[in-house]
Amino acid sequence: MYVAGVDSGALTTKAVILGDGKVLSHEIVLTGMGGKAHEVVEMALSKADLSTDDLAFVVATGYGRINVPFAAKQVTEITCHGRGAHFLIPTTRMIIDVGGQDSKVIRLNEQGNVVDFAMNDKCAAGSGRFLEVMANALEIDLEEMGKLSLRSKKTVEISSTCTVFAESEVISHIASGIPKEDIIAGIHRAIASRVAGLFFSKVRRKVEQDSVVMTGGVAKNIGMIKSLEEEIGIRIIVPPKPQIVGALGAALIAQEECFM
């Protein structure tokens, strides 16, 4: 039996194909570059030598989930990230996801069910969008930020919590000749301190080792992980393909639906 999960995000669309509980294939495409949900699912299917007729159930997640007409069910990213992270790392109790629009902290129980969650307020500071804006201001690729920041000798302070103000702060730091790596490290710290606020608002008891997992594309940013670990004081586990955790969770829910 084959099922699919599709995560339709603002930046990328992801699809995961499951067969008998195993991940058979996945696909990640920029949403604005032909990343229409059905095309991404078809790409993932063809990697597994399957076609849409083989699919027993499809679940959609992400902000664009309501625009995936072929999905039989829509589920929020909160539930899907919870399900996906727990499947990959059963010790997961807290998930951090710095998404394009929202940053989230999700608390799970031992069964992997979501027991609580918090999201940043409506401001973009502390979200993936903040990183994007700053990468633009610094004229560097988003992907480069992580590695560059590790070279930082002296993290600069980004004091503004407003994205627009922070952008001007970054521009003035560039103008005063501060090395880019120090500015990037400052940007990471600014986001990390906001996310840490969310994290601690949901911590109930002592956080165990190996229980904090970061999902979503920003988890690939090694500098961001480092800053977050400094802020929350514990090691963060990043699954091998953090971007597909939501789609994986959606596929797992699709599988459960088939057994219901």
Next chain:
Amino acid sequence: MAEEKKYKTGKAKKTLSVDVLKYVSKYYIEANRAKKKGSKPICYHTSLDPIEIDYAMGIIPMLPENFAAICGALQIAPDLIEVAEQRGCPSDLCSYFKNHFGYMEGGKDLPSMKDAFDMNLIVLPDPDIVCSLRNICRLHPIWMRQVARFYNVPAFTMDAPQLHPKTSLSKIDDHYIEFGVSQLKDYISFLEKHTGRKFDMERLSETVALSDRLSKIFEEIYELRKVTPCPVGGEDLNSLVFFLVTEAGSQEAVDVAQGILDEVKDKVRRREGALPEGTEEAHRVSFVGIPPWHDMATAFTYMQKYGATSVDEIYVRAFSGFAGRMDPSHPLESLVRKYFFIYPTTTEQALRLINIEDITGYGIDGFICWNLTTCRLISTLIARLKAMYDLFNIPYVTCDADQVDPRQYNVEQVRNRLDAFFENLEE
């Protein structure tokens, strides 16, 4: 042809037969008529002022906050707010205030106002006097001072003392009450001086009795909402707040409320719930904050797909149930107790607002908190409440919005949060 609206109206589906807008229109039309004829003076107030005194003296209380809520529901607040911002108001200043400020500063004549108010049916008549009691929000008296300067009319500000944190509401020291009474007496002298009307204590006893009856009816409605299925949802209760805020002390409000109470009782007898026919009541939630008047559909109707309904709203209860019974034989003291010692001025009232036991009678599964970008009062209350929910492990979700400004609002984000909240309640 009317221009297409910039923001889509999100009207919630109501379950009661009462047409609140009809009463609101009637109120505004009568106020405008009285203004034109000069038959009754108009006094502007901020919310939770002792308007029973106005009713006793034949003065019409008008609340620009209520007006802002109407503008929000009619989707015209953004245009007025933009006028206020063009006059220098910052974007994070209270949008209720900016709605009114923009209206005064030229917004009144905007084409969208004329369209939306359907041939000028709802128009704020200019004030003859203004008043504010410094009890809930520091902006209130400043707002009324601005109005007084703009219209060049007399203004009166009453002060509410901050009670000692340990003071119990049942044992408020006499000197606090005496101070409140002296403030009310000064207000009465102010009204007599500027309107030429004579104050009559007996008449005040009557309006206080009516006000008490109104609160009592609302308390009864809230009691009836504890049954399953809940007979009436938050979308209705929030619009009924008009009667509590603007008509406390009038016979009409009591008559309308009595009709509503009878209807609710009837629904309980028939076991008819607030949800659409065929939808089982699966979740009961408590609604925290001023509702986003511009999108009541998301605030209340959206949750119906999860079989959820709002059975409690502290915003509405704050106007009715917390004062305790009023005593018409001591009208001034009763008004002091009702209006001077409320959430921001007392610790006990604040504790009662957040008293989980008070709320658990409603069989609530969780709280939906509406964090309002431009209302500091609600934002601070919600911060306190969330700490309490965490302590008791009660599920809650926070939606970021604004009471009337849709520009401060991302409906997709809010709906996403509501989806996540209900999905996890279901788990």
